[in-house]
Amino acid sequence: MHAKALERFTVIDLSRIRSGPTAVRQLADWGAKVIKVEAIEEDGMFGSRVSSDFQNLHRNKRSLTLNLKDPKAADIMRRLIEKADVLVENFRPDVKERLGIGYEAARAINPRLVYASISGFGQTGPYAKLPGFDQVAQGMGGLMSVTGLPGQGPVRVGIPIADLGAGLYCALGILTALLEREVSGEGQWVQTSLLQAQVALLDFQATRWLMDKEVPQQAGNDHPTAIPTGVFQTANGYINIAVAGQPMWKKFCKAIDAKHLAEEPRFSDSKSRSENRKALNDAISEQTKGKSSADWMKIFAAAGVPSGPIYAVDEVFADPQVQHLKLAQPVMHPDLGEIHLVGQPIIMSRSKSAIETPTPAKGQHTDEILMELGYDKAAIEQLKGGGVV
Template sequence: MTIPHTSQALSRFTVLDLTRIRSGPTAVRQLADWGADVIKIEAPAEVDDSEQPGGPRHGADFQNLHRNKRAMTLNLKDPRGHAVFMRLAAKADVVVENFRPDVKARLGIDYDSLRAVNPRLVYASISGFGQDGPYRMRPGFDQIAQGMGGLMSITGAPGQGPMRAGIPVADLTAGLFCAMGILTALLEREVSGEGQWVQTSLLQAQIFMLDFQAARWLVHKEVPGQAGNNHPTSIPTGVFKTADGYINIATTGQRIWERLVTAIEAPELLSDPRYATNLGRSQHRDPLNAAIEERTLQHSTAKWVDILNAAGVPCGPIYSVDQMFADAQVQHLGIAQDVPNPEGRPLRLLGQPVTLSRTPSRMAARPPEIGEHTDEILGEFGFSPQELAELKAADIV
């Protein structure tokens, strides 16, 4: 293996990556960043030279999703390519795919087919709506899942219509949940000796992410609505104008409410019977927010951040992305990391948001070029130089 391990945590596992676009690559990125030997499998250029979904290979999105992997080409539509894949799957630990449910069966690489050659295999699938059910054949897309999963109905300002979140929440969380499922199945395999099929979907992930908003309906039959920048239950929590911009203030519970009123020097709010309880503050949210904003307009965001933090009131500035990366705490955390690459081109990507004391993750290798490690990988799986030459001549790899 020519690229170094990013971590020793998962270095004993080999992962075959058949994923595209975002949700699947997000899942596999978790495994690659923690040291698994991830092999990205793509169609040869002679078979498919079109730009794949997910943007150009050297674009920011692709680069951020596919670091710390090796890459090979393989024509899965050809019976000889299928035979090669089955030899790989027989020795691998994990296969991850996010095809539509019918595609893997048509290619002969579905879970049952692979389990027959490797009962220990953990096979992971991400789809738009699930592997079965009335919507199983629908193509999945993040914004569709945000809408069907309820998120757009509670995002945005009241009365202004549904609003998508600014990131692909369903794609990203489906990928993270898939990775968690894979790791759970690998842990269970240590006891049973058998693999299993891990399944999730954009729709399931999005619904799960509603969390307390979903629980409000399931337990109390409350239908949450849009609240804009106001928190739906902790009041006053939201965005307030300052002398030079905006600030987030989060007030949860009576004690923090009292600290806020003292810090902004508005004792009249504390004595106002409308705001004496959380229920009262909820019922009179708009005049309360206006009264608070009268005070926050008197100073800059930076000054209020200092004042409120000193008073024990949760608050923070609202950054643009460039401002966020310039923040002292963000830089201290080191989540933006340089990626080593033999070309010496500047490449800085997002690192993992989790740290392990003995086996940390790191940026070990840039995203691979298409087919960059084909010869090396097939050699490791026992293919002879003659077999490799024949596969190349037939445009199988």
């Protein structure tokens, strides 16, 4: 068994809901030692701890309960920060200052600390103190204006993409800061937000406006610029077909036995195909309705034309390629038995990710962590009696 890639790093997880835990999960799955600091009382923000969502977000962590509002918690936080490499939080910007755990306070304790913050809209600026929520960021970040059928009105995507994007960008920032620390010897403050992540994830749709002054519109299942790319009906369902560029267009027309489409002036180049998108899609569908989805995918695979089935989630995990990639990972839970969670979508030749432990019970490791910080049993009992932990 090779050493875990990030096992030399200790991470304090002060985050809640989804964006922060997503960032921390990226570190935990590669071996970082994560201490999840949780409120003693239930906050009611995320439902049951044994829910599939909670289990998927918080595996590979240890749990310490701590009342951050109690002044006696400051010494525990100081000791945690002294030993940590990374701290991740997603409080509103003013909240962490009130609790005395803002960046400058943490940096004064440990200058090597990489302090990572995720907020709704940024740490500064006119919206800094507003609460953030994934769907709000999807709307403000432009995603809902380009999702859905033309004229349908704004549509959210089916996953919390702003939360997930912010978490992944945060993890990337943390790893960059840890690499930079090897040169400078100092930590730094890594900041991102749901809004920043969502705007960045617009990618080519954003630059269509920034460079070309073109406001992207809803295109439904059709690709906005690579045409024909979209959903096409077959004899027994629907499949995705993706055709980009003239050589691919000619191969595609040959594969569906419709060379006449390649010769049709209305479809002769990308611009023409865009202008006559509906007529082209209708003509293609007339061809694809003649064979089953499976038959078409064999034909397109032989022709080198990208295509694929459109799965429900249960079908995703039944697919032989998904199973080969081991994207569903088992872990044993003390109450639930063996459960399966979503594994890391990264394969490295030496370093391996792993889901080794399920989400801990709240406060499961409080005594253990406090003893590591230098508290004896009597001191721990006193802290418990005072409602500090």
